[in-house]
Amino acid sequence: MDHTYRLVISCPDRVGIVARVSQFVAEQGGWLTEANYHADAESNWFFMRNEIRAESLKVSAERCRDAFAPIAAEYGMHWALVDSAVKRRVVILASHASHCLADILHRWHSGELDCDIPCVISNHENLRSMVEWHGIPFEYVAIDPDNKAPAHAKIMAMAQSYQADCVVLARYMQIIQPEFCQAYAGRMINIHHSFLPSFIGANPYQKAFDRGVKLIGATCHYVTERLDEGPIIEQDVIRVSHRHSKDDLVRLGKDVEKSVLARALRNHLEDRVLVHGNKTVVFD
Amino acid sequence: MDHTYRLVISCPDRVGIVARVSQFVAEQGGWLTEANYHADAESNWFFMRNEIRAESLKVSAERCRDAFAPIAAEYGMHWALVDSAVKRRVVILASHASHCLADILHRWHSGELDCDIPCVISNHENLRSMVEWHGIPFEYVAIDPDNKAPAHAKIMAMAQSYQADCVVLARYMQIIQPEFCQAYAGRMINIHHSFLPSFIGANPYQKAFDRGVKLIGATCHYVTERLDEGPIIEQDVIRVSHRHSKDDLVRLGKDVEKSVLARALRNHLEDRVLVHGNKTVVFD
Amino acid sequence: MDHTYRLVISCPDRVGIVARVSQFVAEQGGWLTEANYHADAESNWFFMRNEIRAESLKVSAERCRDAFAPIAAEYGMHWALVDSAVKRRVVILASHASHCLADILHRWHSGELDCDIPCVISNHENLRSMVEWHGIPFEYVAIDPDNKAPAHAKIMAMAQSYQADCVVLARYMQIIQPEFCQAYAGRMINIHHSFLPSFIGANPYQKAFDRGVKLIGATCHYVTERLDEGPIIEQDVIRVSHRHSKDDLVRLGKDVEKSVLARALRNHLEDRVLVHGNKTVVFD
Amino acid sequence: MDHTYRLVISCPDRVGIVARVSQFVAEQGGWLTEANYHADAESNWFFMRNEIRAESLKVSAERCRDAFAPIAAEYGMHWALVDSAVKRRVVILASHASHCLADILHRWHSGELDCDIPCVISNHENLRSMVEWHGIPFEYVAIDPDNKAPAHAKIMAMAQSYQADCVVLARYMQIIQPEFCQAYAGRMINIHHSFLPSFIGANPYQKAFDRGVKLIGATCHYVTERLDEGPIIEQDVIRVSHRHSKDDLVRLGKDVEKSVLARALRNHLEDRVLVHGNKTVVFD
Known part of the structure; x- marks a missing residue:
């Protein structure tokens, strides 16, 4: 570059x-x-x-x-x-699903994504080996379902101690606490597995299946304190039909999620995304 | 054929x-x-x-x-x-906008759409000349905004007197009364100018513009008594960006609306759409 | 505007x-x-x-x-x-097929396309009524298949006498003579019914069918003396499958052709297309 | 499953x-x-x-x-x-590029792709670690540019000794010898980095850049003795513009290549692809 x-x-x-x-x-x-x-x-x-x-x-x-x-x-x-020579430090938060994380890591490893990835933080252990193979530290933080606040605070502190310039939620299935949202306003990117504003919240593929839509989508947006309502960076869709089960939607959606996230992250890292109110200007 | x-x-x-x-x-x-x-x-x-x-x-x-x-x-x-030799009789309801109607009429006139169009009914006069050039009767029914029921009843009676097998709402901007919905259950097709279930109801392009979505869409569905919630037949989207004003969305959306309606109507006329609950099987 | x-x-x-x-x-x-x-x-x-x-x-x-x-x-x-207040004069050449012409005329008639259309010239009579309904002169020029040159010369002279700023070939199925290409270099727009450079020349849908491609397309380009090799303005594709006959490809292709032509023409009229060598810069 | x-x-x-x-x-x-x-x-x-x-x-x-x-x-x-319980044995051939291979391996590893991968064979060493992390044997076969035949024969023998049911060329940059094509007729899948039949042969992205196309694509096909002319299984495209350099086309094309290959391979493994002459029926 x-x-x-x-x-x-x-x-x-x-x-x-x-x-x-x-x-x-x-x-x-x-x-x-x-x-x-x-x-x-x-x-x-x-x-x-x-x-x-x-x-x-x-x-x-x-x-x-x-x-x-x-x-x-x-x-x-x-x-x-x-x-452009000062690489941004991108801390990735993940849960159990591997597809978005694997995609980002491969793009980074093959030189396509111009950033540093100081660590991946997860509330599951299953992705450790994949992350460490890439030479990236993997931080496991257990989340107590009955008392999530301490773990959430720890994760935020960890991201800051790794000097994150940008935080990517790669299908991270936890609500982000307000102070974390504020600390990384315009710098924390989430990939939501629906074509927002359709199917806000949990289980969007089930909702899409139940509604009988003919396209499913994914939305990449900056995280704000309002769940799934932050400024949209990128969206895309894929065609589905009556032949597809809810599991098929999940599978097909993965490909949309990872490509939408990759495009949004690339544009963010190249300073092509300008936030204005709750909307974005994307000079791509 | x-x-x-x-x-x-x-x-x-x-x-x-x-x-x-x-x-x-x-x-x-x-x-x-x-x-x-x-x-x-x-x-x-x-x-x-x-x-x-x-x-x-x-x-x-x-x-x-x-x-x-x-x-x-x-x-x-x-x-x-x-x-297949018995042509269906498709009555079209339109308001002021011409794009969907013009598209259907041209497809019909050029032999692409296999049906009869016994008449077009509208609550505006502006499309009369276009319809009549195609050799199709144009029926104008004025709707009194303070007392819509009589006009709505007249339009339903008119559709029935023209022996409609199928009713197409080609950007017809009136609510359909329940008895009309019931009489044409599974045979009345609407084109909604958003990617449902996003932006149900009025002014979807304004809502899409305000939300800053990166794709806008259109949805063709069978009409039921629940506004914009009937079984979806077809959907599609088009990419938009910060460069597009709300008027641009309206303009770009027209192309999606007319192609989605044309595909859905064709599939309906070829008996490729089977309704099951609130969903459709489309054998295209 | x-x-x-x-x-x-x-x-x-x-x-x-x-x-x-x-x-x-x-x-x-x-x-x-x-x-x-x-x-x-x-x-x-x-x-x-x-x-x-x-x-x-x-x-x-x-x-x-x-x-x-x-x-x-x-x-x-x-x-x-x-x-922008000086409307360009767009002369359209058509043959027998109506879909691209009808699409342009409707966009013009509904105020979407900012230009004047001083006349439509055709080597067939079948589109006269449609053109004249729009209030546009229709000029029929018979082409003798054994001696095409006089008709071609007449058509060029006619375009010039109507003071065409731009010439659109809306599925006009005749080769354009070199002097006409030169006179309207960068101002004569053709829509070719394939995804160029695949299937140059005649019968592209038959060739696409025989090759078994899974997408068919259309290409809008400026006309040069080299058949189907001028600078490309816009392209698009649509998915097809084994279920589609060659006639289906022709039908599906029409929708791509007309939308590609409409987008390209709009960009041309807004001075968004800059030709450089055999390529274009399109500021859309 | x-x-x-x-x-x-x-x-x-x-x-x-x-x-x-x-x-x-x-x-x-x-x-x-x-x-x-x-x-x-x-x-x-x-x-x-x-x-x-x-x-x-x-x-x-x-x-x-x-x-x-x-x-x-x-x-x-x-x-x-x-x-369906008898897993197919898919031997993958790769060269230097990692994107298609990484994509297939991740799909396989996450349980999305229902097959065994007994080995990956390559004429480069750079992908060994990635393959072996997945627990899959990596076989390196050096190819002497001045005498390729022995290496090619060795690779074919190796695929057969691993009892390959199917061979995938994941951006494998070598010509396949006729006897290998014949032995795996209808079972050897290649991903070509253009929208065939455009840009057959080497350097398709350079050719696409030089021609100024507005979409680039990828094609997955069964390998026959005629280079890039076998039955097409799947194709797709992505939009490009004057802003994209040839290197951008290469980068954007990678995403199309891997998704086209993944869809084609999945359909092949589920016995959804039937070859007929030089065309395919794909029951997806």
């Missing part, structure tokens, strides 16, 4: 933002390899992602940030200048 | 049904051009559709029906032997 | 293009409603499309063009500043 | 086949859990797959076969009665 800096911005829309930002980039010698813009007419908000070839910049990223800060202040920007 | 008879059956499952039915078909000299079977493990119910080349039968359809009745009784079958 | 100006540019890539162009736009007071950029690493070419709210410009489009010309010259740009 | 017997048949079409076969099944007490039929009008050939609950049969599979043989002879049937 080429070394780049990503200048990601959102702010109230007005005339001249692109001109001001791209003039700044040009002044630093920045060669744009990719640039994306979106003006949201409804909220009058502006979104921007500039990918700049690292070696084209005349100054360091730090100097760039300092130079850009006044412009950002002038326009009321939320912004970041991200160095 | 070839002239065929369609022997469509559903009944409690047990050993020997296929043998008994196919032996009967063979005894009549019946040449199967297509045969479909489904055993629903959950409800222990059996579904079957046999398409028989008409000229291969040694006796008339009437005689066939008489001969099959005792077998049907023995197995407790719901069944029909349908003559 | 909102009134906008579209500043569409392609040129050799270098540092500072976005800055220069967006500074220019800002100087004119231009409010960007949409902006798209693409840097092609392989050919080192840069592509850009800016959509500017018309009422935000301080000066006329003509004055804007004059002011931009020196910048364009400096960067070696191919460029245009297009007024 | 339930224990079933699969009675799979193909033969010249005539009246009474379904009756005769289903009468036979009923006489043995056979409870059909699934039944599929296809009459190919073009070749006048008939295809049939009956899945029978094992415990419903009054006699052994062996006795069933003996009893069915005279019927099969009378109708000129190609047929098999397959016991």
Whole structure:
């Protein structure tokens, strides 16, 4: 992967933002390899992602940030200048199901996913061997069904001690406590096994089977305190029919879940996902 | 289209049904051009559709029906032997939107849809010219918003006087009264502009836009007294993104609506859709 | 549709293009409603499309063009500043098949497609009534199979006399002569009934059937002198199986053809398609 | 998975086949859990797959076969009665790329794929650890680029000594010699990284990139002596655009390749794929 800096911005829309930002980039010698813009007419908000070839910049990223800060202040920007060479630390939480985890691990192992995975945390032991084969620490935290709070607190502390930049719930079947949601707002990604907002909550495949839908889906979203209601990053579906049992839906759904999660995670790691209210702008 | 008879059956499952039915078909000299079977493990119910080349039968359809009745009784079958040469009479109800109606009319006019369309009924006048160009009577029924019942009753009576075998709601924006639903149970088809069960009721595109979904859809279902909850015949989706306004969703959704309705209607007219409880078996 | 100006540019890539162009736009007071950029690493070419709210410009489009010309010259740009209020004149050529033509006409009639259609030209008479119902002149030009050149020349002259900005071949089954291709390079759109480059030339559905493919497709491309080898604008596919006869493929393919053509034409009319060599950049 | 017997048949079409076969099944007490039929009008050939609950049969599979043989002879049937409890032995050939192999191994390991994998054979060493972690023997066979025949012969002998029922080429980048093709006709499955018949042979992603297609695909087919021309089992595509480099196509294509291969292999192992000439009937 080429070394780049990503200048990601959102702010109230007005005339001249692109001109001001791209003039700044040009002044630093920045060669744009990719640039994306979106003006949201409804909220009058502006979104921007500039990918700049690292070696084209005349100054360091730090100097760039300092130079850009006044412009950002002038326009009321939320912004970041991200160095693609600094790998994000992605802590994965899993339960018993292996398909999403195996998929992420293989993408990471084969060099397709550009991040570090400092550890996998699970409330089951069954995936330990698979994780450790990849050279990744596996942390088992038993959850007492009658008193879940201590284990949940331990898991959150563990993610923080591993310095997670991002937390992925790879079919992790536990409710996330509010403080964990808040600590990782916009950085905690869940894969839900339905086409939201259909079939919120538990057993979505059973509900889909009972309703007789002709497509089933999966939804990747940022986790908020409201269950399955966070900003949607990516969704997809697969066709089913009367021939499929509920177990078939589960099996077919796995393939959708893992590909939706992989696409969403990739976009997140490349700073292509901008959250705005309860919606996302995805520059893919 | 070839002239065929369609022997469509559903009944409690047990050993020997296929043998008994196919032996009967063979005894009549019946040449199967297509045969479909489904055993629903959950409800222990059996579904079957046999398409028989008409000229291969040694006796008339009437005689066939008489001969099959005792077998049907023995197995407790719901069944029909349908003559493909007898065109179904499809009455279409429309409101202001033209896309679904125009699509159906063009398919019918170009010979793709095998049915008669005795009339189109609408509570708006704007589609009259298009309908009449196709040589189809257009019936306008004004609906008084403060007293809808008389108009609704008139529309139902009109559909019946045109001897409708099937009623299609082509983006007809009125609630159907219960007696109309009952009179056409399993024969009245609606296209809903969302991927049900998401966004039941009014303004689904606005709701989809507000939720920030990444796919929008359409659902074709048989109408029951419970709004948007009847047996689903067909669904499909199309990808959308942050770049799309609510009006874009409406526009993109039109294409999904019309293709979903066209597929569902075709399958209905070819007796490929069997209703079972609130679900469908679709032998496509 | 909102009134906008579209500043569409392609040129050799270098540092500072976005800055220069967006500074220019800002100087004119231009409010960007949409902006798209693409840097092609392989050919080192840069592509850009800016959509500017018309009422935000301080000066006329003509004055804007004059002011931009020196910048364009400096960067070696191919460029245009297009007024969205000036409707393009789209002349449609059709033969016997109605599905693509009916689809375009309905989209135009319902206000979805932003263009004028000054006439439809055909070598068959069967579509006259449908076209004329839309209030569009229908021109019939008989083609002598033993001496096609005079008719082809007449059709080209007719398109030009109707001042066509764009020519759409809506399943027009005649080879286009080289001078017609050249006169409308990048402005003549064909829909081919296969997933190119599979099944170039005649009878693609028969070829697809014989090969036993599991998906069939359609391809919309700009017409060049090399049959079915011009720059591809849009493609799509639909699933088929052993159950489908060759006639089924033809029928199913129609739906793909018309939706692919509609999407491509819409993008062309909105100046979202930039041709580069034998490929396209599509800012959709 | 339930224990079933699969009675799979193909033969010249005539009246009474379904009756005769289903009468036979009923006489043995056979409870059909699934039944599929296809009459190919073009070749006048008939295809049939009956899945029978094992415990419903009054006699052994062996006795069933003996009893069915005279019927099969009378109708000129190609047929098999397959016991679902006897796992097929699938030998996988791989080269350097890991994605298809990892996907198959995970499906097998998680119990989704019902077969034995006696070994993986490769002309590279890089995948050894991954294979062996699954408890599967990994056989490395070096191929001398200047004299490939001995290695190819060794690989074929190895597959046979492992008693392969089926050979899967999981992005195996070597030409298969004719005698290997013949020995495993209808039992050797390849995944080709293009939407065949587009881009036959080497470097399909480069060819797709150069042509500027808007969808890329993958094709799973039975291997014959004619390169990339065997009967197609399954195909799928994914959307691409001008934003994607050739390397992006390779990456995106991997996901299509592995899912297409997984679906095709599953259908093959469940005896759902019947080859007829150079085409397949897939009862999925």
